[in-house]
Amino acid sequence: MPRILNRLRPEIEEILTKAVETQEVDREAAYRLIQVEASAVPALMLAASQIRDQHKGNTITYSRKVFIPLTNLCRDICGYCTFVRQPGDPQAHTMTPEEVLAVAKAGRRAGCKEALFSLGDKPEAKYPEYRSWLATRGYGTTLKYLRDVCQLVYEETGLLPHANPGIMAREDIAALRDVNASMGLMLENISDRLLRPGGAHYRCPDKVPKLRLSTMEYAGQLKVAFTTGILIGIGETLEERVDSLFAIKELHQQYGHIQEVIIQNFRAKADIPMRAHPEPTLLDMLRTIAVARLILGGMNIQAPPNLTPDAYQMYLFAGINDWGGISPLTRDYINPERPWPKLVELKKVTEEAGFELRERLALYPEYVVANNGFISPALAERILSLTDSHGLVRREEERW
Numbered sequence: 001m002p003r004i005l006n007r008l009r010p011e012i013e014e015i016l017t018k019a020v021e022t023q024e025v026d027r028e029a030a031y032r033l034i035q036v037e038a039s040a041v042p043a044l045m046l047a048a049s050q051i052r053d054q055h056k057g058n059t060i061t062y063s064r065k066v067f068i069p070l071t072n073l074c075r076d077i078c079g080y081c082t083f084v085r086q087p088g089d090p091q092a093h094t095m096t097p098e099e100v101l102a103v104a105k106a107g108r109r110a111g112c113k114e115a116l117f118s119l120g121d122k123p124e125a126k127y128p129e130y131r132s133w134l135a136t137r138g139y140g141t142t143l144k145y146l147r148d149v150c151q152l153v154y155e156e157t158g159l160l161p162h163a164n165p166g167i168m169a170r171e172d173i174a175a176l177r178d179v180n181a182s183m184g185l186m187l188e189n190i191s192d193r194l195l196r197p198g199g200a201h202y203r204c205p206d207k208v209p210k211l212r213l214s215t216m217e218y219a220g221q222l223k224v225a226f227t228t229g230i231l232i233g234i235g236e237t238l239e240e241r242v243d244s245l246f247a248i249k250e251l252h253q254q255y256g257h258i259q260e261v262i263i264q265n266f267r268a269k270a271d272i273p274m275r276a277h278p279e280p281t282l283l284d285m286l287r288t289i290a291v292a293r294l295i296l297g298g299m300n301i302q303a304p305p306n307l308t309p310d311a312y313q314m315y316l317f318a319g320i321n322d323w324g325g326i327s328p329l330t331r332d333y334i335n336p337e338r339p340w341p342k343l344v345e346l347k348k349v350t351e352e353a354g355f356e357l358r359e360r361l362a363l364y365p366e367y368v369v370a371n372n373g374f375i376s377p378a379l380a381e382r383i384l385s386l387t388d389s390h391g392l393v394r395r396e397e398e399r400w
């Protein structure tokens with residue numbers, strides 16, 4: 001380590017030096033790193049940045065997307081969720097195909113390439129009125145309805161769907177695969193403790209970590225490029241944070257399908273059960289991003305800029321290489337009080353830090369370039385026509 005960091009404890013210096021050399025940290029070392037004192041965080045960030053640079057050069061990516069909140073009904077009641085609504089709430093809504101298409105067409109006009117479908121998990125299992133809504137349209141499940149609207153959006157607008165519908169069985173993923181460039185499910189955290197009374201996932205049948213890992217595993221078996229991640233500050237221990245990252249890494253080592261790992265910070269909001277729960281500090285976020293980079297090596301790491309609006313540039317120095325989906329059009333329905341940074345601002349912030357911002361598709365560049373079974377044949381022509389030899393969106397297709 002450079003002399004400027006000479007306050008670093010030898011033990012931490014040794015772990016970081018070895019991590020940069022071997023591109024690896026083991027679990028015990030990661031437990032130590034996630035607990036380092038504040039004065040050691042810059043050294044973590046420096047080591048993480050070196051690893052990011054070795055794998056990604058100076059390119060930072062984002063996906064230009066529209067957000068389609070297909071339904072905000074859900075059978076779960078996560079303590080941090082501001083998206084979910086109960087039937088009867090004036091803001092409860094399930095989008096019709098016409099409404100979905102109107103948003104997608106506006107997105108296409110705004111130069112978007114991705115349609116991100118976000119929705120509650122299995123509301124039909126809880127709400128009879130929603131079951132009737134689906135039945136009158138000929139559907140027994142939300143996932144079957146989702147498949148058809150993904151297809152509709154792709155056929156009518158060319159936007160590439162990325163579905164994020166919660167827990168899925170193998171056959172659900174197989175059915176959605178044709179009409180999705182990639183799919184996603186946050187692991188959130190691997191801790192079963194969060195399911196206990198008072199925990200963030202109490203009475204949330206779809207937040208059982210084992211089930212979420214199974215969904216991620218099915219996606220790997222079916223060669224679906226998959227986005228996942230952790231939500232920090234929801235009552236997990238620091239060790240559980242590390243364990244969650246290792247669980248993600250192990251799945252990727254087996255199937256090579258985890259295209260993106262999101263490190264998301266919990267934000268308290270007035271209308272959620274966890275409104276009084278403390279938020280992770282910026283330092284905590286930077287430490288976690290850096291440790292994630294040290295654990296995950298060359299995998300893609302994203303942190304949402306809109307959840308730390310005044311300081312997100314720092315994420316670049318902690319080792320991220322992607323800003324996630326950014327919408328020039330629709331608001332962030334999951335965190336509606338936090339508008340996304342304007343793209344020109346994001347570009348400026350990224351360039352100020354010494355990087356180049358490039359647009360990617362909902363399918364990460366390495367999967368496009370490798371073309372090794374992760375591209376749905378139905379979407380292949382569009383995906384390949386939009387991208388250059390690096391798998392990034394061709395410059396003439398980019399819009400700022």
Ligand code: SF4
Nearest residue numbers: 074076077078081120
């Ligand atoms: S599963 Fe998702 S949509 Fe449902 S309550 Fe939890 S965070 Fe909200």
